[in-house]
Amino acid sequence: MNTAKSTPTPMGTSCKLTKSGSEQFEDPTLYRSIVGAMQYATVTRPDLAFSVNKVCQFMSKPLLQHWSAVKRILRYLQGSSSLGLHIKPAVSSTPIAIMACCNADWASDLDDRKSISGACIFVGPNIVTWWSKKQQTISRSSTEAKYRSLALATQEVIWIESLFSELQYQYQTPLVLCDNLSTVAMAHNPVLHNRTKHIELDLFFVRDRIQSKALQVKHIP
Template identity: 40%
Template sequence: MKNEFEMSLCGKLNYFLGLQVQQRSDGLYISQTKYANDLVKKFGLDAATAVRNPMGTSSKLDVDLTGISVDQTLYRSMIGSLLYLTASRPDISFSVGVCARYQANPKESHLKAVKRIIRYVSGTSNYGVVYTFDSNVEIAGYTHSDWAGNVDDRRSTSGGCFFVGNNLVSWHSKKQNCVSLSTAEAEYIAAGSCCTQMLWMKQMLNDYGFPQGKLSIFCDNTSAINISKNPVQHSRTKHIDIRYHFIRDLVDANILELEFIPTENQLADLFTKPLDNLRFESLRKSIGVCSTV
């Protein structure tokens, strides 16, 4: 882009995405500080007390049929503003995604949860993602799920984050479209979503002249890993939709491998459920979200 448009990379990112890009000796720092501050002021929470995480561990949102309804336009405006902020703030992806499920009929409990996210943004408005120059071009992914985490329909939430070297380049937090009967099934389905993203990244890097070897996806569930390696476990897997079983073909073809990682090192945990302050801040730092000042 620099050669084509005679503009710096920082300038192009600012122009197209509204991101603030700081180039330093050790890397690039991408943030939306001005947008975050404007967002907090827009919804009148600039004087509110900041919090250390966007969603408390005791928070279990549901449809709240007996709750008091709130202004849908205001609620949707808050959600839309926060969704745009996730371009540089993966640490709020899960909490914003959960609150976005209730836009059809928001209640006071949902509005309170959204305001907590904005209070968190208020205290971390200068945070963004850092991309270091000291890295390689090998890709790796982390996959995790929160089994039956949704109170309303008991569906699980899939989370994943993807790195080129030690730099976070993609992430997702999404409710699964079916009910899982076990943690192994939920983790296996989450791994399937992770595989499709990894294959796309591999093909894209190949097109750019950076061929990849065997892909590594890190999972903390040994049962899901065993299912990917052993097609004989029929009693455990016969109820799982066949479209997820392409993982086995990829493993057999030596294209990728599910590798075990201890739960305390599972970075995708940040995208599946609310976490306590210490755990949240530790994972936030590990994925490369930090202060840009």
């Protein structure tokens, strides 16, 4: 891979990996070794979170299509080895800002139709937490999938708030950004009916934070 041509993205937008559809990879141990090493790269590379999480789901029985996806990630790493996190000092004279961005890829897993949640959280100008993980339940709409992602981000924000409170450090009211207008509207004024009863706990959890002025949820394109 040292002489391979680099690629601008770690995974193509049309890449849909499944548990079937191609021949089995001849060296599963090599696959597990490389993918395991990639997990360490995600500690400082948020841009790898989604793609590495995806190839990690096929450790037990990797196929050739999965190996091709791994090689693309390696090609991306080869051309972006100089990238990293830039840590900047926050302004100490004002309360520090806490901002989260959340999203979900609805029913993107072709094997079980579960959605993928993703979020990143900034404290001041610096990103401190990020993740990409499969949801535990199947969402019946994109709004539901994104709302579950919103609830996960809110939970992480509350943990950061508790840490700052323990350190007696001043912070602004946290802000969570979501690109789904229905999710934002539901967070501010959820109408509980048959289609939303199964996510009622997440609805009340986020709405309670908004009503107590402890959280802001806004739309972002």
